Amino acid sequence: MARVRMRDVAEHAGVSVRTVSNVVSGYPHVSPDTRAKVQRSLDELGYRMDYLARGLRSGRTGFIALAVPYLAEPYFAELAQAVIRAAGRRGITVLVEATAGDSEVERRILDGGLTNVADGVLLSALTVPAADVGARKPDFPLVMLGEHSVGDQFPRVGIDNVAAARTAVGHLVEQGCRRIVALGQNGSENGRQRTEGYRQAMSAARVRRVNWLVVPVEDWTREQGFAAVRELLEGDGPLPDAVFAFNDALAVGALRALDASGVRVPEDVAVAGIDDIQEAAYTHPPLTSIAPDLDVIAERALALLEEQSGTSAGPGEPGAPVAAAAQEATPFRLVVRASSRWRSAGR
Amino acid sequence: MARVRMRDVAEHAGVSVRTVSNVVSGYPHVSPDTRAKVQRSLDELGYRMDYLARGLRSGRTGFIALAVPYLAEPYFAELAQAVIRAAGRRGITVLVEATAGDSEVERRILDGGLTNVADGVLLSALTVPAADVGARKPDFPLVMLGEHSVGDQFPRVGIDNVAAARTAVGHLVEQGCRRIVALGQNGSENGRQRTEGYRQAMSAARVRRVNWLVVPVEDWTREQGFAAVRELLEGDGPLPDAVFAFNDALAVGALRALDASGVRVPEDVAVAGIDDIQEAAYTHPPLTSIAPDLDVIAERALALLEEQSGTSAGPGEPGAPVAAAAQEATPFRLVVRASSRWRSAGR
DNA sequence: ATCGGGCCTTGCATCGATGCAAACGAACAC
DNA sequence: GTGTTCGTTTGCATCGATGCAAGGCCCGAT
Numbered sequence: 001m002a003r004v005r006m007r008d009v010a011e012h013a014g015v016s017v018r019t020v021s022n023v024v025s026g027y028p029h030v031s032p033d034t035r036a037k038v039q040r041s042l043d044e045l046g047y048r049m050d051y052l053a054r055g056l057r058s059g060r061t062g063f064i065a066l067a068v069p070y071l072a073e074p075y076f077a078e079l080a081q082a083v084i085r086a087a088g089r090r091g092i093t094v095l096v097e098a099t100a101g102d103s104e105v106e107r108r109i110l111d112g113g114l115t116n117v118a119d120g121v122l123l124s125a126l127t128v129p130a131a132d133v134g135a136r137k138p139d140f141p142l143v144m145l146g147e148h149s150v151g152d153q154f155p156r157v158g159i160d161n162v163a164a165a166r167t168a169v170g171h172l173v174e175q176g177c178r179r180i181v182a183l184g185q186n187g188s189e190n191g192r193q194r195t196e197g198y199r200q201a202m203s204a205a206r207v208r209r210v211n212w213l214v215v216p217v218e219d220w221t222r223e224q225g226f227a228a229v230r231e232l233l234e235g236d237g238p239l240p241d242a243v244f245a246f247n248d249a250l251a252v253g254a255l256r257a258l259d260a261s262g263v264r265v266p267e268d269v270a271v272a273g274i275d276d277i278q279e280a281a282y283t284h285p286p287l288t289s290i291a292p293d294l295d296v297i298a299e300r301a302l303a304l305l306e307e308q309s310g311t312s313a314g315p316g317e318p319g320a321p322v323a324a325a326a327q328e329a330t331p332f333r334l335v336v337r338a339s340s341r342w343r344s345a346g347r
Numbered sequence: 348m349a350r351v352r353m354r355d356v357a358e359h360a361g362v363s364v365r366t367v368s369n370v371v372s373g374y375p376h377v378s379p380d381t382r383a384k385v386q387r388s389l390d391e392l393g394y395r396m397d398y399l400a401r402g403l404r405s406g407r408t409g410f411i412a413l414a415v416p417y418l419a420e421p422y423f424a425e426l427a428q429a430v431i432r433a434a435g436r437r438g439i440t441v442l443v444e445a446t447a448g449d450s451e452v453e454r455r456i457l458d459g460g461l462t463n464v465a466d467g468v469l470l471s472a473l474t475v476p477a478a479d480v481g482a483r484k485p486d487f488p489l490v491m492l493g494e495h496s497v498g499d500q501f502p503r504v505g506i507d508n509v510a511a512a513r514t515a516v517g518h519l520v521e522q523g524c525r526r527i528v529a530l531g532q533n534g535s536e537n538g539r540q541r542t543e544g545y546r547q548a549m550s551a552a553r554v555r556r557v558n559w560l561v562v563p564v565e566d567w568t569r570e571q572g573f574a575a576v577r578e579l580l581e582g583d584g585p586l587p588d589a590v591f592a593f594n595d596a597l598a599v600g601a602l603r604a605l606d607a608s609g610v611r612v613p614e615d616v617a618v619a620g621i622d623d624i625q626e627a628a629y630t631h632p633p634l635t636s637i638a639p640d641l642d643v644i645a646e647r648a649l650a651l652l653e654e655q656s657g658t659s660a661g662p663g664e665p666g667a668p669v670a671a672a673a674q675e676a677t678p679f680r681l682v683v684r685a686s687s688r689w690r691s692a693g694r
Numbered sequence: 695a696t697c698g699g700g701c702c703t704t705g706c707a708t709c710g711a712t713g714c715a716a717a718c719g720a721a722c723a724c
Numbered sequence: 725g726t727g728t729t730c731g732t733t734t735g736c737a738t739c740g741a742t743g744c745a746a747g748g749c750c751c752g753a754t
Binding site: 003048050051052053056061072074078081084085093096097098105112116117222227254256281283284296 | 350394396397398399400402403408410417418419421425427428431432440441442443444445459462463464510567573592599600602603606625626628630631633676
């Protein structure tokens with residue numbers, strides 16, 4: 001009834017515990033006879049490894065932790081799915097933590113709060129805790145997802161946010177839009193970068209300053225996108241002819257607000273977002289978006305974790321000054337859908 | 348540099364390891380002096396518990412596993428979020444597994460594949476493995492989410508699917524709809540139940556059989572909802588006046604297909620779904636749905652897990668025949684939005 | 695002064711698996 | 725026949741924390 005241990009298997013097979021361990025872990029020098037005998041007992045008793053015990057002894061748990069702000073946000077859910085899939089291919093189990101964007105929680109994670117249970121940590125932070133923590137390197141494998149971490153302290157994987165925003169806005173410009181709203185500015189590093197991309201694209205297109213409009217929000221949610229656009233529509237300024245939302249959730253909220261006010265998309269206002277969440281293909285009208293390659297992000301992130309555990313496993317490393325952590329920019333595509341298709345001849 | 352252990356703290360504070368353990372775990376009989384001293388060493392050295400080691404000794408890991416088919420499906424993502432939140436309140440960490448709806452994987456989980464790392468398992472299965480596995484009770488805490496498990500073998504938490512479907516369809520009938528399509532029949536138990544609810548509501552409303560229409564799909568995804576409705580519209584049968592989708596993802600797909608074909612919602616066809624995912628409030632038009640209370644589901648599920656570990660911890664239990672496992676029906680609400688609002692006088 | 699009891703503190707064994715290195719036996723060479 | 729080597733198997737200590745129960749100590753009661 002109770003758990004089957006190696007010892008039970010050993011007794012059943014008439015060998016030592018160590019031999020069972022050797023069979024289980026694929027140690028080569030085991031005679032075919034013994035191996036077969038042990039294997040039979042293994043199957044017969046239904047042995048299952050206790051990963052905790054192994055982890056205790058060997059120092060590796062086979063888990064990695066993934067911390068995202070809100071699992072219910074589509075982008076993070078899809079990211080988590082990609083990470084779980086990639087980890088599964090490597091025989092790794094993923095432990096998902098939701099930080100709720102609480103910088104206190106994020107700090108605790110950077111501080112190593114999950115170290116003891118996970119071989120490595122993937123952190124997708126909203127509010128990268130600033131210098132005070134960023135100053136010292138963690139003593140465990142850590143990879144940041146999606147954000148530039150302050151000061152290149154941590155390796156990071158994600159799209160180039162500036163380029164992504166520039167691409168999206170560039171596309172809107174090409175469609176003939178000029179008075180383009182940037183929706184999503186908030187305190188985050190990510191927000192700053194996407195705003196910068198917007199600036200670059202607007203400058204490059206020589207759009208007059210009077211047409212620039214950066215609308216701040218608190219969170220990148222449908223709700224906030226809706227509220228911000230509704231407020232914009234109720235204001236007395238001239239209507240924009242495009243909305244560039246910093247993520248698709250905001251864009252979805254924007255679409256809803258526009259729809260509710262009878263503004264036509266894309267005829268009156270074009271809309272584009274970032275993330276290309278699955279939902280984007282089903283909005284009204286379907287949403288143009290920037291699609292990061294989540295599988296690549298997940299794969300690279302895990303590879304970077306492995307690299308790190310490789311090095312940090314050898315603490316005897318001579319004190320070579322650690323180079324700035326890798327900052328990998330993964331590919332993205334512009335997916336054009338109806339929400340931004342060319343609407344009229346020029347402006 | 349290396350990990351700080353209790354032993355290190357003990358030496359630093361000049362007490363025994365056991366005393367440190369006592370302080371950490373909040374054992375009451377520790378003198379204030381000692382406690383303070385130990386606490387100081389704890390802080391100074393930055394001690395962090397090794398949960399693996401504790402788990403090994405105490406038999407409890409502080410983890411539970413949550414297995415869902417696809418984390419990227421909004422409903423499951425929102426469910427996972429609720430579970431993580433509820434677990435967090437109890438100091439429990441959640442390990443998320445994605446089964447991809449693979450019944451082989453689900454079976455392995457029922458078989459105890461996660462037992463060694465988790466104190467309990469929450470399984471949201473698509474294809475409940477049938478009798479062969481369902482026959483024997485697992486020897487670890489397990490709670491099924493959202494499905495009736497075959498034969499009451501496992502405790503289960505979720506809404507009453509029959510009632511939920513009946514409520515949704517009843518609402519459509521009240522709005523004046525008669526020719527109502529049930530969208531989502533597939534092999535799953537869940538699908539059967541929602542179909543049954545549809546049947547009951549149609550019968551109760553004395554809708555003539557000619558108006559009944561059950562459309563099968565493979566998965567409950569936006570894509571399948573879109574494809575099925577598109578096919579329906581292209582067919583030569585008379586148009587339905589309502590679509591009852593077995594979940595919101597299907598409904599979203601249906602809305603897109605209707606929109607693409609120029610069919611007006613709700614004027615021409617009303618639509619309702621189940622799950623009330625966040626996206627539902629932002630579709631075009633906003634989607635009427637059945638809203639399960641995810642927080643209640645999560646709370647009850649965790650409570651049931653705890654109950655089970657309570658009993659199964661005492662294996663000395665005299666052989667009282669185990670009663671049929673608890674089948675808890677959690678509350679749900681009908682959330683009426685524009686997609687189903689009354690469109691015309693009567694049928 | 696002595697004893698009993700409560701409060702703190704401690705040592706030791708232990709959870710299940712693996713690292714390490716010794717022990718064992720057989721095969722081979724000289 | 726003896727020594728060496730290689731392949732296989734084993735015993736023991738160990739990872740870090742907790743269960744258990746004993747050991748000290750102090751205080752009040754008799």
